[in-house]
Amino acid sequence: MDSKFPQKGRKWDDLQKQMTEMSQNDLDWQHGRHSAFVWHANDEVKEVSRKAYSMFISTNGLGKIVFPSILTMEQEVIAMVLSNLNGEGAAGHMTSGGTESIFLAVKAARDWAREKKPDITQPEIIAPSSAHPALNKSAHYLGMTVVRVPTRPDFRADVDAISNAINKNTILLYASAPTFSMGVIDPIADLGRVAQEKNLWLHVDACVGGILGPFVRKAGYPVPDFDFSLPGVTSISADLHKSGFTAKGASTITFRNQELQAYTRYDFEDWPSGLYSSLTFTGTNPGGAIAAAWAVMNFLGEEGYIELAKISMQIRKRLEKGLAQIKGIKVWGKPDLWAVAYGSDAYDILSVTYKMWERGWMVAPNSKPPGIHFMATPVHAPFVDEYLDALKESVADVTGGNTPDSPIEVRYA
Numbered sequence: 249m250d251s252k253f254p255q256k257g258r259k260w261d262d263l264q265k266q267m268t269e270m271s272q273n274d275l276d277w278q279h280g281r282h283s284a285f286v287w288h289a290n291d292e293v294k295e296v297s298r299k300a301y302s303m304f305i306s307t308n309g310l311g312k313i314v315f316p317s318i319l320t321m322e323q324e325v326i327a328m329v330l331s332n333l334n335g336e337g338a339a340g341h342m343t344s345g346g347t348e349s350i351f352l353a354v355k356a357a358r359d360w361a362r363e364k365k366p367d368i369t370q371p372e373i374i375a376p377s378s379a380h381p382a383l384n385k386s387a388h389y390l391g392m393t394v395v396r397v398p399t400r401p402d403f404r405a406d407v408d409a410i411s412n413a414i415n416k417n418t419i420l421l422y423a424s425a426p427t428f429s430m431g432v433i434d435p436i437a438d439l440g441r442v443a444q445e446k447n448l449w450l451h452v453d454a455c456v457g458g459i460l461g462p463f464v465r466k467a468g469y470p471v472p473d474f475d476f477s478l479p480g481v482t483s484i485s486a487d488l489h490k491s492g493f494t495a496k497g498a499s500t501i502t503f504r505n506q507e508l509q510a511y512t513r514y515d516f517e518d519w520p521s522g523l524y525s526s527l528t529f530t531g532t533n534p535g536g537a538i539a540a541a542w543a544v545m546n547f548l549g550e551e552g553y554i555e556l557a558k559i560s561m562q563i564r565k566r567l568e569k570g571l572a573q574i575k576g577i578k579v580w581g582k583p584d585l586w587a588v589a590y591g592s593d594a595y596d597i598l599s600v601t602y603k604m605w606e607r608g609w610m611v612a613p614n615s616k617p618p619g620i621h622f623m624a625t626p627v628h629a630p631f632v633d634e635y636l637d638a639l640k641e642s643v644a645d646v647t648g649g650n651t652p653d654s655p656i657e658v659r660y661a
C-alpha cells in the first residue's frame with residue numbers, strides 16, 4: 249500500500265475513479281445483501297440528505313451560538329422526536345450515534361446518583377443479557393459495573409430476575425425497544441414500575457425502534473409501549489441514522505425533563521480560553537448531520553414514515569412466511585418491529601451462515617442462541633424471494649438435502 253503523503257494534489261476525477269474502484273468489494277447493500285449497517289429509504293431521500301448535508305458541511309454543531317441555523321434545526325428535530333415519544337415536558341439533544349446517546353444516558357444517571365445517592369460509591373447497572381454492547385462500553389469508560397441478567401425464554405427482559413438482582417449499588421435499569429439481536433421489545437412498563445418503586449433511573453435503548461417504531465403503530469400494527477407515556481422511563485436513545493433514514497452521525501438522547509438532561513453537561517474552565525461547556529461527548533460535531541436529519545424528517549413527514557413503516561413490516565412478514573416453509577428453520581421469539589432472528593434445532597445454522605456469505609448475502613450471525621439476524625429495510629423489498637432462495641440452497645448445502653429428524657448438538661448453547 250502506498251501510504252506516503254502525496255507531494256502534489258490530484259484531480260477530483262482521478263480520485264473519484266480510484267475511490268469507485270476501492271469500493272468494488274464493499275457490501276452490496278443496494279441489492280439488499282445486508283442485514284445491518286445500512287438504512288436506505290429510497291434514492292430521493294438519500295438525495296435530500298446529501299444536499300442538506302453538503303449545504304452545512306462546514307458548520308460545527310459545537311458552536312451553536314455562531315450557527316443559529318444548526319441550533320434551530322436541532323431543536324426542531326428534538327421536538328419532532330419527542331412528539332412521537334409522548335415527551336411532553338421532556339428535553340434532549342442530538343449526538344453522533346447510538347453509542348454516544350447511551351454513553352450520555354449512563355453518564356447522566358451516574359452524575360444524578362452522585363448527587364442524589366452520595367452513599368453509592370460503586371454504581372451498578374442492571375440490564376437484560378440482550379442489551380447492546382454500547383452499554384458495557386459506556387460503563388467501562390465511566391467506571392461503572394453492568395450486571396447482565398438472562399432474558400426469559402421469549403428473549404425479553406426478565407423483570408422478576410432483574411428485581412431480584414437490585415442491590416444497594418444499583419442506580420440504573422436498562423431495556424431495549426427493540427433488542428438488536430432478536431427484535432423484541434422488553435417489558436418496559438413493568439420495568440418502569442420497578443424503577444419507580446426503587447427510585448432508579450430507567451434508560452430505554454430505542455436506538456433501533458425510537459424513530460420508526462411510533463409510525464409502525466400509526467400504520468396499524470400493535471407496538472408495546474416503550475416511551476415517556478410510561479412514568480418510570482427516565483431517558484430514551486433513538487437513532488436518526490437508523491430508522492429515521494437520515495445521514496450517519498445522527499442520534500438523539502432525550503430525558504423526562506431538563507433537570508435530568510443537565511446531568512449530561514461537562515464544564516471545564518481551568519485552561520487559557522475560559523469556560524468550555526458541552527452536553528455531548530464529542531467536541532466538534534457535524535452540523536451537516538443535523539441539517540440532513542432536519543431535511544429528511546421534513547421531506548418525509550408523517551405520511552412518508554408511515555409508508556416506510558408499512559414497507560418494512562411487510563418485508564418482515566414475507567420473510568417469516570418464507571422461513572416457515574424451510575424445514576428445520578424457526579423464528580426466535582415474536583419480534584415486535586421489522587427486525588427478526590431465526591435459527592434451527594435441526595442443523596448447524598452457523599454453517600448455513602457461511603453458505604449465505606459464499607452466495608454474497610452478508611447475513612449477521614447471532615450466537616446465543618445460534619441464528620441469523622435480519623433488519624428489514626425498504627431496500628430489501630425487491631429481494632425477499634432471492635434471499636429465501638439463497639437460504640433454501642444454503643440449508644440444502646449443509647444438510648445434503650436431508651434435514652435430520654433429530655436435533656444436532658447446538659454449537660453455542
Ligand SMILES: Cc1ncc(COP(=O)(O)O)c(C=O)c1O
Nearest residue numbers: 345346347380382428453455456
Ligand atoms: C439496540 C442498539 N443500541 C445501540 C446501538 C449502537 O448504535 P451506533 O452504532 O449508532 O453507535 C445499536 C447499533 O446497532 C443498536 O442496535
